[in-house]
Amino acid sequence: MSLDPELINDCVHCGFCLPTCPTYALWGEEMDSPRGRIHLMKQHVEGTPMTPEMAGHFDACLGCMACVTACPSGVRYDRLIEQTRVEVERQHVREPRERAVRGLVFSLFPYPRRLRLLRPGMWLAERLAPFLGRANPSLGAMAALAPRVEHRQRLPRVVRARGERRAVVGMLTGCVQGEFFPQVNAATARVLSLEGCDVVIPRGQGCCGALSVHSGLDGQARRLASRTVRVFERAGVDTVVVNAAGCGSSMKEYAELLGREPGFRVMDLSEYLAELGPVAKRHPLPVTVAYHDACHLAHAQGVRSQPRELLGAIPELELREIPESAICCGSAGTYNLLQPQAARDLGDRKAKAVGTTGAELLVSANPGCTMQIAAAMRRGGAEIRVAHTAEVLDASLRGVSL
């Protein structure tokens, strides 16, 4: 995978991407805008070596894909930045400290079993954060963001449909989602089942490869993706439902990554539920909700209206829009670990925007986002409860409070 000059030439330099770019919003510099980064790619393709400055501007990109939504010329910045990151990994020699942090992140997060070993110590993380932060900002950020983990719920291989069976779907449990947010997976399975789906949860699935794709680790990405494809093909499902935005967007592009179509289609939970149509009764949830568009759901998958419709259909639930909703919260997969300062600034900006809604509950399809925003709101002295779309639906369908 090398940089495709054709894709670079699609950019006409109009600048329509600038206002939606989080790093341009922060720093107001051309080199940290999509248009500027494409210009850097062009320089590189035309023979300029990958300088540390150049690599720095590529690393600073969150990969939120807001620019892809904004671009009238249809520039595939998503593909361009992925190709570029591979190029950066190949050519740029990182500082030892940076290498160490990246090594830690990429040998830990995509591996559920390794994550599991962390669980017992996570209650300590928040207290350790300030000390770790002094040693290394990335470690500090990692500790500060660590969630309070709930009891691990082992999901059965198949969750049967309640009532009449309308469909059979596979479900991705993911790496971080499965280990740190088991309650979200449990809620997802229950909602699907209550809506009449047999939910197949094959053993042996792990990370889908998204984190590696987004960081230019080509080999690791392909390995993890192939395994995921194998597991679900063996399970014999024709649809795989995903509840984490970043995973869903990468899995939808497996064909490009692996060079062959997987034997199933990938859909986000909200996308799938909207297509399926509701049958289960919705119980009232009297709560004000600010819905946050996860970038990999809204920009990368174009799923915006479905989650709003699903939430809006819950009686007594009041949905509020967050200003500047197209701009990333700074979580962006591993970005908040690798670029802690920029992530923090973006988190503060988003927290302020969420604060203006006055909502009691922040809902999003990506746990990384909600963790990031909740942490930023705590820093600003405000508290907000957070939930995944699946958890809100689950509460309404079961008639329990959130």
Place this chain on the structure above:
Amino acid sequence: MDTLIAALRSLLPHDSVITDPVRLRTYECDGLTYHRATPGVVVLPGTAEQVARVVRLCNDFGVPFVARGSGTGLSGGALPREDGVLIVTSRMRAILEVDLADRRAVVEPGVTNLAITEAVRDRGYYYAPDPSSQQICSIGGNVAENSGGAHCLKYGFTVNHVEACEIVTPDGDLVTLDRMDPGYDLLGAFIGSEGTLGIATKITVRLCRAPEAVTTVLAAFESIEQGGQAVSAIIGAGIVPAAIEMMDALAIEAAEAAVACSYPEGAGAVLIVELDGPAAEVERQFAQLEEICSAAFELRVAADPAERAAIWKGRKSAFAAVGRISPAYIVQDGVVPRTSLPAVLAAIDRLSAEHDIKVANVFHAGDGNLHPLVLFDDGDPGAGERAEVVSGAILDLCIEHGGSITGEHGVGVDKSRYMPKMFSADDLDTMQLVRCAFDPQGLANPGKVFPTPRLCGEVPGVRKGVHPLVESGKADQL
């Protein structure tokens, strides 16, 4: 340059002075990519005072400077100088004051055009000029170019919506030009001066009350002639719509490919007509409009703001959307009297056929402001040159029909060579007198607007010797 850079570093925060060659190159062009020059140094000042200090340094060192906002200009007005400083205002983006009682807002130059409207929209106000790039173009750039937009037909250009500007003069003074100042309209001279008379650092804009009613109509015609006749008929009936926009089949194809705007299929031309004002008036005008557009095979009326936005989306993304149907293109900007529209469009058609170069037409039909998009394949040898010829010939057509070489994109570097076709040498010399009154050293955006060298063998730069008007005793040199 090195001593200047050292001086700049002592003046500005570390991250506000860019000297790394790879970074500098990302500033090599604005929205017009045809002309490129890597700036000597880029500075990103955060305050007006910093801009003034940078400009004073440029004066001390005799180094030219160029101002840039968001870099979306289409005439190369912000093309940097290799031997100069590029002053970028993209970090000066605070809305300093909103005063609804006086209907004005005070903003920094890096604030985007749309951000002003967004700040006051929920209180029922908006900022009227709306270039297609409004979500990103900066208000400072709008002032420099006297930018227009679709709604300028009824509401006027930037010059009609700016009440005052704090500017840094080319010699580094910080002064305020106010519409209310008695005497010469210096603010009027400054707006549209394309960065040659100084840099705006604080802009007081007028806010408009959102109209009571807005009706947006999309009329599809079989041919561009029918559309053109409808435009003349609308204006002839005494209706002044907020906007009348026209797109031809090729432009529609591009917009369709880019944003799937779902314009009526098979249209040779579409007109977007927006009526706004008191509800009763809009209703009456709409009835008239329906009658006038009887030749249209489909008349679509936006039922709600979402549908209105959908209609506009196709039009506003048209320039960049053309990237979907052509590897390269030139965005032209010219003006003709409305009544000449059919003749000029037919002539453009002939030019297009003659040179085997496709031309997509998007334009502000209401005020005769054409935006022909001259399409070519830059991989095809000679196509770029042919496109240049067509593009130039279109401007000749505009002049021939009593129009102008630019409606709203400015002269910049791209059209300076056409200035002598529109103006006599005396006209240009008189303009130079104005320029030199503001900028005696010739450091503010040199090489733009005016053709240089003016005469064969003349050294580019400020006029040497006595101006003819001075010589003949008609004017005094300051």
